[in-house]
Amino acid sequence: MGTALIDHLADREAYEFTYLNRSDRPADHPYGGHDTVVADVANYDAIRPAFDGQDAVVHLAAYPTTDGRWEDVFEPNLVGMNNVLKAAREAEVGTFVFGSTHHVVGMYETDNAPEIYDPDFGLVIDHTDPVRPDSHYAATKVFGEAYGRYYTENFDYPTRFYALRIGSVRMPDDDHPYGDAESGFSVSATLGTDEADANPDRDSERYRRKVLRMKSTWQSRRDCAHQFDCCLRDDDVTFDVFYGVSDNDRRWLDIDHAREVVGYDPQDNAEEWDAPPE
Template sequence: MVANVSDYEAIRPAFDEQEAIIHLAAYPYVDGTWMDVFEPNVIGMFNALEAAREAEVETFVFGSTNHVVGMYERENSPEIYRHDNDIVLDHTVPVRPDSFYGSTKSFGENLGRYYVENYEYPKRFYALRICSVRSEEYDHPFGDAENGVAEGKFERESSEYEEQVARMKAMWQSRRDFAHQVDCCLQDDDVEFDIFYGVSDNYRCWFDLEHARSRIGYRPQDDGEEWNAPPE
């Protein structure tokens, strides 16, 4: 089934007889205008939660974003990408979105909390503040840098290339770690509402992983620091 998430009647049948919903539909670009993000990210989020409520879906996994707290990175980059940065953000830090996109994802987290605390369904809401999950071709910490070269934005060994590598070594969430984290949410039955950072076990990461480990058993396998070069 393919439908526009901002069209409630079009998406509503897909929720029937489902035990869980993984909601990843969104306008995902940080430079998007308010008009770009409003229908897919605001109306679409309401539609997905309302459909889950009507269909009595128990579990709702929401693809949120690190851009909900993106101003911390913006204010501290590029130093925050180094091994010795002492910044750690957990799920309790004040929300500081860096864009209209991040603002709509913050709205989605809060709307999810409203639903689980005020309606019978959904019973559980998991907000995953996803960091950097990439396509299979670029599923490694050199992915953004290599993509930049492919698009002609800069050359290898340039300062721009090196900064992209440093950032991804902190922000990368491998596809298998992302799939594992979603599965942790689907297997859990204790959480009513909670927020978890979606990132691999990166040595230079500034996002807390202990909360996800203790609450839902997230055990990421990958670490961006283990990569010294892109794959051949």
């Protein structure tokens, strides 16, 4: 997701980004050559100076997958969330955009897959439905959302908190609804753990199911960046939760709330794809 923001927002005059990452990249790397603060979000003293003089923080750092154990998620997802909110408060950063995940409601999918991927299934989850996390990872994201609300309602900063429950955002080569099936990528909570498949069997049930899942949860890189842009430009929300998927016919996650509140206007629909790119 961070690279999607770089690709689609970094050149805009409205923004001057500072990047914070656990490691730097060489200048000749596709995402190298930026003004990067090298630090771990679990180390408060290391990240704190990067927040001075900023108007907004986009928090994407975390252990990112559903296979994580408690030992994996504790520091980056819980300690890190505390540190980033604390730094934003002390530096008086107004806007906080949090990269949450659709896995905070992942058990709806686990209980209903693969039927949930059918556009006629009839289940749409919105921001008012109870969270049902499917993993340690997802539960830490629920914590992050709740902690963000605690901060906005009890401290002067941050003044606005946007929790984006992102669907499936991939790197440029896989930025299409066949990306997971072609690359062998899997989501352990719903599909089991698969080895990468260099020569995918496009007639297999496993391939078909991965495509159907992505056609429901895919968010294109440009739609992802656009949704973050909507939040960064908004000045009305105090705290709110939005789902982040493209305008997919098979989506089971609501995007009407994001349309109405922050003006999210996704341009892509996974159903427009009937085959992987050549």
